[in-house]
Amino acid sequence: METKKLNKQTHMFSKPNKVLLLFILLSAVPAFSQTAEEIIKKSEDKMRGSTLHGTMSIKTVRPTWSREMVINMWLKGNDYAMILVKSPEKDKGITYLKRKKEVWNWMPVLEKVIKLPPSMMSQSWMGTDFSNDYLVKQSSLETDFDSKLSKDSVIDSRPCWKVVLTPKENAAVVWGKVVLYIDKTDYLQLRNEYYDEDGVLINLIHAYNIQKMGGRLIPTVFELIPSDKPGNKTVITYQSLEFDQPLEESFFTTNNMKQLK
Numbered sequence: 001m002e003t004k005k006l007n008k009q010t011h012m013f014s015k016p017n018k019v020l021l022l023f024i025l026l027s028a029v030p031a032f033s034q035t036a037e038e039i040i041k042k043s044e045d046k047m048r049g050s051t052l053h054g055t056m057s058i059k060t061v062r063p064t065w066s067r068e069m070v071i072n073m074w075l076k077g078n079d080y081a082m083i084l085v086k087s088p089e090k091d092k093g094i095t096y097l098k099r100k101k102e103v104w105n106w107m108p109v110l111e112k113v114i115k116l117p118p119s120m121m122s123q124s125w126m127g128t129d130f131s132n133d134y135l136v137k138q139s140s141l142e143t144d145f146d147s148k149l150s151k152d153s154v155i156d157s158r159p160c161w162k163v164v165l166t167p168k169e170n171a172a173v174v175w176g177k178v179v180l181y182i183d184k185t186d187y188l189q190l191r192n193e194y195y196d197e198d199g200v201l202i203n204l205i206h207a208y209n210i211q212k213m214g215g216r217l218i219p220t221v222f223e224l225i226p227s228d229k230p231g232n233k234t235v236i237t238y239q240s241l242e243f244d245q246p247l248e249e250s251f252f253t254t255n256n257m258k259q260l261k
Contacts, residue, residue: 036161039187040165046186047189051243053247054072054238055239058071058130059234060129060234061233063231067088071086072084079100081097082098082251095260103132104254106258128224129203129226133173144171144172148164150179158183158184161182164178165179176196177195178195179195188219191206192204202226203224203226205222205224207223213238213240213241218241223235
């Protein structure tokens, strides 16, 4: 009788315990899930930090020729950017400045600061396949687009989230859709696809050569291939990067862009 009573008590307590365990496990699932917005933010923060200062080469390749330039770049958050051309000699000193939604260009030869209208954001940056918008990051993936997770994918043997972004109704952006493939381990954007308003693929960016730079594991080469121009591509190669160094907003002024060396 005592054994039967014990078995009955064990049965009575085991069932609620199983229900409780299941409830705990189900409750924990949302804590580990991430939204598309959170994944994008982590990937953007990985490549930017609170501030970024770097040197990079930009090689423009065409079927019959190629040319290379070297630039310095300073970024502070999503609102401030400065780009200084270091070489070739004929372009040395050309500077681009972004302050929030406004962009300026300094031409030493003309000794003139030109404010770029929004219509120029989709145009080529200094003859490369990159647009003005891409280089100065006028539009923001986080604030100008609605995003959603799609089917997972694999890029260069790395499991990735596939994130589809569509522009918000009043956003001043040049793309009809952007698709990002973001590495699930290190939050690296390994492949970006840019589509026009008709859903036609215009540009593909492939990021690779992942290594430590500035204390972070990041892709150090970004190759842009325009889909409608066979034999054309532009390759950005990072040479050095510094993250999260002090950089005041007062650095990003039209007066300072004239004085950078």
